[in-house]
Amino acid sequence: MNESAEIGLLVLAIAAGTPVVYAAVGEILAERAGVLNLGVQGMMLVGAVAGFWAVFTVESLWLGVLLSLIVGAAAAAIHAFNSITLRVNQIVSGLALTIFGTGLSTFIGRAGETQLAGEPAPKSFEPLLTGGLADIPLIGPLVFGHDILVYLSWLLVAATSYYIFRTKPGLALRAVGEDPPSAESAGIDVAKVRYIHVLVGGALAGLGGAYISLALVPSWTDEPIGQAGWIAIALVILASWRPWRALFAAYLFGAAGQLNFYLQTQGVDIPSNLLAMLPFVLAILAMLVLASGERARKLGAPAALAIPYSREQR
Amino acid sequence: MKATRFKALAILVLALSLVAAACGDDSGEGDTEELKVAFVHVGPTSDKGWSWAHDQGAKYLEANMDNVNVTTLESIPEGADSLRVFEDLIADGNTLIFGTSFGYMDPMLEAAAAHPEVTFLHATGYKTADNMGTYFGAAEEGRYLAGMVAGSVTETNLIGYVAAFPIPEVLRGINAFTLGAQEVNPDVTVQVVWTSTWFDPPVEGNAAQSLLDAGADVISMHQDSTAPGLAAEAAGAKWAGYNTDMEEFAPDAWLTAPVWNWGPFYLKTAEAVRAGTWTTEQYYGNMADGMVDIAPYGSSVPDDVRKLVDERKAQIISGEFSVFPATVTDQDGNQRDLGDIFAMDYFVQGVVGDPAG
Numbered sequence: 001m002n003e004s005a006e007i008g009l010l011v012l013a014i015a016a017g018t019p020v021v022y023a024a025v026g027e028i029l030a031e032r033a034g035v036l037n038l039g040v041q042g043m044m045l046v047g048a049v050a051g052f053w054a055v056f057t058v059e060s061l062w063l064g065v066l067l068s069l070i071v072g073a074a075a076a077a078i079h080a081f082n083s084i085t086l087r088v089n090q091i092v093s094g095l096a097l098t099i100f101g102t103g104l105s106t107f108i109g110r111a112g113e114t115q116l117a118g119e120p121a122p123k124s125f126e127p128l129l130t131g132g133l134a135d136i137p138l139i140g141p142l143v144f145g146h147d148i149l150v151y152l153s154w155l156l157v158a159a160t161s162y163y164i165f166r167t168k169p170g171l172a173l174r175a176v177g178e179d180p181p182s183a184e185s186a187g188i189d190v191a192k193v194r195y196i197h198v199l200v201g202g203a204l205a206g207l208g209g210a211y212i213s214l215a216l217v218p219s220w221t222d223e224p225i226g227q228a229g230w231i232a233i234a235l236v237i238l239a240s241w242r243p244w245r246a247l248f249a250a251y252l253f254g255a256a257g258q259l260n261f262y263l264q265t266q267g268v269d270i271p272s273n274l275l276a277m278l279p280f281v282l283a284i285l286a287m288l289v290l291a292s293g294e295r296a297r298k299l300g301a302p303a304a305l306a307i308p309y310s311r312e313q314r
Numbered sequence: 315m316k317a318t319r320f321k322a323l324a325i326l327v328l329a330l331s332l333v334a335a336a337c338g339d340d341s342g343e344g345d346t347e348e349l350k351v352a353f354v355h356v357g358p359t360s361d362k363g364w365s366w367a368h369d370q371g372a373k374y375l376e377a378n379m380d381n382v383n384v385t386t387l388e389s390i391p392e393g394a395d396s397l398r399v400f401e402d403l404i405a406d407g408n409t410l411i412f413g414t415s416f417g418y419m420d421p422m423l424e425a426a427a428a429h430p431e432v433t434f435l436h437a438t439g440y441k442t443a444d445n446m447g448t449y450f451g452a453a454e455e456g457r458y459l460a461g462m463v464a465g466s467v468t469e470t471n472l473i474g475y476v477a478a479f480p481i482p483e484v485l486r487g488i489n490a491f492t493l494g495a496q497e498v499n500p501d502v503t504v505q506v507v508w509t510s511t512w513f514d515p516p517v518e519g520n521a522a523q524s525l526l527d528a529g530a531d532v533i534s535m536h537q538d539s540t541a542p543g544l545a546a547e548a549a550g551a552k553w554a555g556y557n558t559d560m561e562e563f564a565p566d567a568w569l570t571a572p573v574w575n576w577g578p579f580y581l582k583t584a585e586a587v588r589a590g591t592w593t594t595e596q597y598y599g600n601m602a603d604g605m606v607d608i609a610p611y612g613s614s615v616p617d618d619v620r621k622l623v624d625e626r627k628a629q630i631i632s633g634e635f636s637v638f639p640a641t642v643t644d645q646d647g648n649q650r651d652l653g654d655i656f657a658m659d660y661f662v663q664g665v666v667g668d669p670a671g
Contacts, residue, residue, distance in 0.1 A: 004527070005524070005527045005528045007527075008523065008524060008526075008527025008528075009524070009527070012520050012523055012524065012527075015520075016516060016520055106358070109360065110360065115360070117358070117360030118360045118361070118362040118366060120540070120544070120562060120563040120564075126548070212515075212516060216516050216519065217515040217516055217519050217539075217541045217544055218544060219515070219539075219540055219541070219544060219563060220360075221358055221360045221361050221362070221515065221539060222358035222360050222361075222388070222389065223358065223389070224515045224516070224539075225516065226514045226515075226516050226517060228516070257517065257520065258520055258524065260508075260509075260510075261507045261509075261520065261521045261524035261525075262524055264506075264507045264508065264524075264667065264668075265505060265507060265524055265525060265527075265528040266528075267666065269668060271668075271670070271671055272507075272508035272509075272510060272668070272671045273508070273510045273671055276508075276509070276510035276511070
């Protein structure tokens with residue numbers, strides 16, 4: 001509480017960005033495999049409610065994390081089946097998953113004897129360290145002041161980046177997303193690679209959702225995650241499908257959302273409703289600048305993104 | 315082939331509707347005709363805030379009136395598109411429709427003009443028609459008392475106020491809260507932060523956190539979720555909520571909150587509509603008629619503060635005390651007439667922030 005408002009702004013940017021980091025890394029994995037999943041918002045919501053349910057009923061945060069991973073992956077399995085096995089339009093299937101997940105999370109939140117909706121979490125993820133290292137000016141709150149899921153997200157980003165660019169399975173993943181027929185002829189099971197990465201992507205989106213219901217706003221109401229899932233999808237493009245860039249882009253978005261409140265407490269005279277749009281304006285600008293055709297291709301958009309693969313059509 | 319299928323489907327639908335009609339007869343055996351009442355909320359009724367409080371009122375109506383059929387629609391966005399929702403409800407046979415958010419005003423007015431047989435009640439608005447009334451309550455009375463509690467417990471003399479939109483209702487609450495805080499603590503400053511949303515838990519929580527970072531040790535709010543309180547609790551600060559008793563969300567931070575009790579008004583209105591005696595009005599409830607109250611004090615509120623606030627509350631109810639004086643000092647230090655509180659567009663002295671957003 002004694003830290004200055006500027007450091008507070010950065011700390012909040014990290015907190016607000018963390019759910020988006022998990023979801024964006026998950027989406028990077030799915031898109032690197034060539035599957036566009038617009039169901040992120042839905043997967044985050046079912047993960048968020050599953051995690052909250054675990055904490056609410058058995059008071060175990062880690063069971064909540066585990067459950068959010070499983071439920072997120074299960075939700076993603078629907079999209080995987082649609083887009084990989086049935087080869088339906090991925091945009092339609094993903095949007096359907098978002099609508100389904102939104103409705104399902106609301107339903108679960110109100111089913112049963114004791115409703116989850118309108119309840120606080122009995123436990124939440126709190127900063128690992130208070131005092132000591134966390135009291136070092138500037139570095140303390142920025143580096144040592146977070147809860148464990150923030151540190152896990154940093155590990156996740158490092159591990160995913162290494163996996164995608166430095167390992168053999170990562171190479172196979174990129175091959176599947178770039179040129180499935182060639183990958184197949186090199187002995188890679190395209191469908192299997194796609195399934196695995198869509199499922200893992202869903203698990204991470206689920207965890208991102210649970211970060212909101214277990215750490216950021218430890219409680220449950222209908223649709224408590226704002227627009228985090230959509231921001232995550234936009235970030236994947238801004239980050240040009242690279243995990244480290246997604247991390248910093250997520251924090252940039254977090255800061256953009258937070259800047260509104262920071263400037264207001266500092267008495268800067270800019271209409272607050274304009275500032276409230278800032279994260280979304282950033283998302284649109286990112287799309288305009290980066291996502292247009294050839295440029296997106298150069299930045300690293302997987303060439304086979306959103307294109308169903310059929311062995312027979314090779 | 316297609317034609318046969320269609321026929322089979324038509325028969326099925328017909329059969330089902332006959333069953334439904336038969337069932338309907340059983341439940342409709344009262345001597346009064348069924349009254350279909352609908353509620354349209356901007357947020358989820360699970361928010362434990364604004365929409366939840368209205369939903370409690372709807373449940374009170376359902377429990378205390380014979381042969382009433384209540385439909386509740388939640389999370390309906392404000393604005394022109396909500397007209398479609400009101401039209402759907404009318405098509406479903408609802409004859410009394412409550413819209414519980416400011417932004418439904420013009421769509422409701424439009425629907426009211428097109429359907430003179432339906433009665434509309436709009437919360438927090440100011441436009442009426444022969445078949446459309448408004449209702450609201452003097453939350454400022456509860457705000458003033460909550461401000462007294464907050465002003466008594468702050469040590470940094472900076473109170474943070476997370477607020478949704480710069481409309482008269484919200485400005486009125488902020489000003490009343492500030493006047494209450496100043497009554498017990500002339501040095502207090504109330505810092506306002508606008509979120510541009512009624513309900514977005516992460517955004518509301520982050521706004522509260524930015525106020526805590528700026529040095530506030532008490533958080534007040536005009537928002538629909540409990541997220542600002544969770545932020546205050548985590549920071550070891552205090553919290554004055556809104557809408558309902560939210561103590562369980564932040565037991566250490568909890569001070570009190572202006573709360574709503576809509577049920578009796580809903581019941582009274584529905585009975586008047588059924589009896590055909592309802593006429594358009596702009597109903598403004600208050601602490602005296604029970605529409606507004608404050609929630610029970612949190613455990614950290616000292617006894618002498620409780621006593622002081624309770625005395626004020628009694629004076630407000632008896633009419634001895636009015637929360638707004640006839641002249642006030644505005645944010646820039648100028649004396650001014652209070653003016654129409656339903657069109658309030660300024661901050662009183664002691665509020666930091668922009669009353670235009």
